[in-house]
Amino acid sequence: MKYQTQKIAFAYFAVAMALFAVQVLGGFIAAYVYVNPNFLSELVPFNILRMLHTNSLVVWLLLGFFGAAYYLIPEEAEREIESPMLAYLQLLILVIGTAGVVVTYLFDLFPGNPVLGKEGREFLEQPLWVKLGIVVAALIFLYNVTMTVLKGRKTAITNVLLLGLWGIAIFFLFSLYNPGNLSVDKMYWWYVVHIWVEGVWELVMAAVLAFLLLKLTGVDREVIEKWLYAIVALSLFTGLLGTGHHYYWIGTPGYWQWVGSIFSSLEVLPFFAMVLFSFSMVWKRRREHPNNAALLWSLGCAVLAFFGAGVWGFMHTLHPINFYTHGTQITAAHGHLAFFGAYVSLNLAVITYAMPHLLGREPYNQVLNMVSFWVMASGMAFMTFVLTFAGVVQTHLQRVQGENYMDVQDQLGLFYEMRLAAGAVVVIAVLIYLYSIFVPRKGELIKRPDTAPTPAE
Amino acid sequence: MWDVLTKSAARNIFYGGSLVFLLILVGLTAQSHNYVVNVSTDKAGLTDSVVRGKRLWEKHTCINCHTILGEGAYYAPELGNVWIRYGGKEDPQGAREALKAWMRSQPTGIAGRRQMPQFNLTDKELDDLINFLAWVSRIDTQGWPPNKAG
Numbered sequence: 017m018k019y020q021t022q023k024i025a026f027a028y029f030a031v032a033m034a035l036f037a038v039q040v041l042g043g044f045i046a047a048y049v050y051v052n053p054n055f056l057s058e059l060v061p062f063n064i065l066r067m068l069h070t071n072s073l074v075v076w077l078l079l080g081f082f083g084a085a086y087y088l089i090p091e092e093a094e095r096e097i098e099s100p101m102l103a104y105l106q107l108l109i110l111v112i113g114t115a116g117v118v119v120t121y122l123f124d125l126f127p128g129n130p131v132l133g134k135e136g137r138e139f140l141e142q143p144l145w146v147k148l149g150i151v152v153a154a155l156i157f158l159y160n161v162t163m164t165v166l167k168g169r170k171t172a173i174t175n176v177l178l179l180g181l182w183g184i185a186i187f188f189l190f191s192l193y194n195p196g197n198l199s200v201d202k203m204y205w206w207y208v209v210h211i212w213v214e215g216v217w218e219l220v221m222a223a224v225l226a227f228l229l230l231k232l233t234g235v236d237r238e239v240i241e242k243w244l245y246a247i248v249a250l251s252l253f254t255g256l257l258g259t260g261h262h263y264y265w266i267g268t269p270g271y272w273q274w275v276g277s278i279f280s281s282l283e284v285l286p287f288f289a290m291v292l293f294s295f296s297m298v299w300k301r302r303r304e305h306p307n308n309a310a311l312l313w314s315l316g317c318a319v320l321a322f323f324g325a326g327v328w329g330f331m332h333t334l335h336p337i338n339f340y341t342h343g344t345q346i347t348a349a350h351g352h353l354a355f356f357g358a359y360v361s362l363n364l365a366v367i368t369y370a371m372p373h374l375l376g377r378e379p380y381n382q383v384l385n386m387v388s389f390w391v392m393a394s395g396m397a398f399m400t401f402v403l404t405f406a407g408v409v410q411t412h413l414q415r416v417q418g419e420n421y422m423d424v425q426d427q428l429g430l431f432y433e434m435r436l437a438a439g440a441v442v443v444i445a446v447l448i449y450l451y452s453i454f455v456p457r458k459g460e461l462i463k464r465p466d467t468a469p470t471p472a473e
Numbered sequence: 474m475w476d477v478l479t480k481s482a483a484r485n486i487f488y489g490g491s492l493v494f495l496l497i498l499v500g501l502t503a504q505s506h507n508y509v510v511n512v513s514t515d516k517a518g519l520t521d522s523v524v525r526g527k528r529l530w531e532k533h534t535c536i537n538c539h540t541i542l543g544e545g546a547y548y549a550p551e552l553g554n555v556w557i558r559y560g561g562k563e564d565p566q567g568a569r570e571a572l573k574a575w576m577r578s579q580p581t582g583i584a585g586r587r588q589m590p591q592f593n594l595t596d597k598e599l600d601d602l603i604n605f606l607a608w609v610s611r612i613d614t615q616g617w618p619p620n621k622a623g
């Protein structure tokens with residue numbers, strides 16, 4: 017760690033990891049309710065469990081992005097963060113907001129209250145006061161990092177990262193607009209949800225991956241940064257108009273079926289480019305970095321994002337197919353592998369890379385960390401496969417044959433049991449991961465032979 | 474070709490191109506907004522009661538079990554066309570009574586069956602919610618869903 021203020025990242029990562037645990041536990045309970053629907057049905061109904069699962073996901077991913085920014089910006093800008101005090105104040109606001117959300121959902125406080133009550137649109141259920149808190153926290157953050165970069169060295173990595181983070185804040189403002197016309201509501205709801213994950217978050221992803229590869233492979237900055245601009249150009253050229261793949265059946269004009277199908281199919285390209293980029297940088301590497309686990313997560317991120325977002329996204333994005341699969345378990349399958357591959361893995365990669373520096377120790381526990389990668393990735397992949405099968409059966413019986421929804425669900429029980437089992441594996445993998453990064457050990461689980469390559473920086 | 478492309482050229486293409494695509498998206502959004510408000514949804518029928526119904530739908534976060542126009546959670550049936558499924562087109566009064574009776578009788582408590590919570594809605598609230606669902610069923614969705622099952 018070259019700069020004192022990089023330490024701020026530790027606090028963000030710690031809170032993020034606590035919420036990660038909450039998220040997978042929430043998902044596990046929700047999956048159990050699918051199998052045993054009477055469980056908790058009057059105390060904490062399914063909709064509340066699902067909100068806890070998805071909201072904790074989004075919040076911890078954002079906290080991870082903030083942490084990554086606080087970690088990498090000093091190194092890139094060659095300057096301490098403008099104000100560490102503001103950075104901790106920002107975290108405090110976000111923690112209070114998160115605690116407020118959990119308590120409001122669990123105890124159904126202030127129902128219907130326009131400021132204090134939950135708001136009830138998918139993913140954007142946070143009460144208004146929390147949304148405003150998020151906006152304030154984002155403004156503090158943007159001020160802090162933008163000032164740091166403006167006064168320091170400007171690199172392509174910080175340019176793209178900052179643009180992505182500004183985009184996150186700007187598009188979040190659409191969450192404050194909730195008209196009475198459901199179709200208009202949905203149009204702008206996707207401005208937050210789609211443009212986040214298939215637009216500005218991709219900028220953050222590409223910038224952070226570029227930073228990691230720069231450090232881990234030692235390839236020339238010029239080469240890496242040219243790739244970076246090419247990748248993010250592909251992301252926004254396809255992802256912005258790709259929003260159209262959500263405008264097929266919600267009351268919007270028919271031309272979106274063409275615009276959406278064409279541009280969203282091309283959205284596979286930036287994800288494929290990230291695979292090419294990361295593997296060719298490793299191929300051309302100029303150093304053997306001691307942190308192999310961070311490299312594994314970085315490559316895993318590119319590959320799993322390509323499958324989850326690229327392949328599983330393309331699977332149902334053409335409008336004649338989406339007509340039948342829209343809003344089935346296929347969507348759930350895709351949502352899981354895309355979020356996991358792209359953004360969960362990205363955060364776990366940065367944390368794996370940064371933690372040894374933040375704690376001032378060797379990157380040990382790598383073997384355990386790499387085990388957690390394989391177990392978690394297998395668990396999520398299996399969950400995606402079973403949900404995909406469930407979705408195909410559901411699409412056929414319900415959308416083609418016209419069988420009643422609940423009758424179809426009754427025939428999918430086996431898939432939901434397998435999803436629960438896959439979820440248990442993921443929960444175990446998450447615990448292994450947390451242990452490997454937080455708990456100090458005397459040495460590596462499996463010793464390296466002395467012939468191991470000499471470590472670089 | 475890759476070697477000819479310099480970093481600063483790549484950067485300029487990125488900024489310039491993204492701006493162009495953003496402007497196209499904004500333009501199409503404006504046109505679609507206008508189309509939705511005036512053509513594909515029932516403008517005159519968007520009464521205070523329908524809007525109150527939408528707020529109730531949000532207050533109870535129905536979206537985290539059900540889908541509406543295919544978006545939401547996958548735990549419970551699609552509700553964008555529930556009005557049609559209950560025969561609201563042929564017999565509006567009957568469909569209204571049936572939907573009210575359904576919501577009042579939850580949860581069923583039947584072992585092994587997915588449960589819907591009891592929201593303790595008043596008769597007026599139930600009417601608002603049903604007006605909202607009936608309004609949604611009249612949106613021109615380009616023919617989606619494929620059939621009544623939703």
Ligand code: HEM
Binds near residue numbers: 330350545
């Ligand atoms: C990392 C990037 C991505 C993430 C995190 C992601 C996540 C999601 C999620 C969570 C949903 C469900 C939204 C809802 O609640 O209704 C969704 C829907 C969808 N996604 Fe993605 N996605 C990503 C990239 C892509 C890409 C690249 C494509 C196309 C190639 C794609 C195609 C779709 C389609 C067509 C739907 C609508 C499904 C339906 O009709 O029910 N996604 N995505």
Ligand code: HEM
Binds near residue numbers: 042547
């Ligand atoms: C890091 C891993 C995970 C991520 C990124 C993730 C993400 C998500 C997302 C985005 C949704 C909303 C789905 C949509 O609207 O398309 C969701 C729903 C859900 N997730 Fe997860 N999840 C993860 C792990 C788990 C685990 C481990 C389980 C179960 C053991 C689980 C069970 C569920 C269930 C039951 C739902 C609700 C699906 C429904 O609405 O019917 N998730 N998850």
Ligand SMILES: [Fe+2]
Binds near residue numbers: 210259
């Ligand atoms: Fe999308």
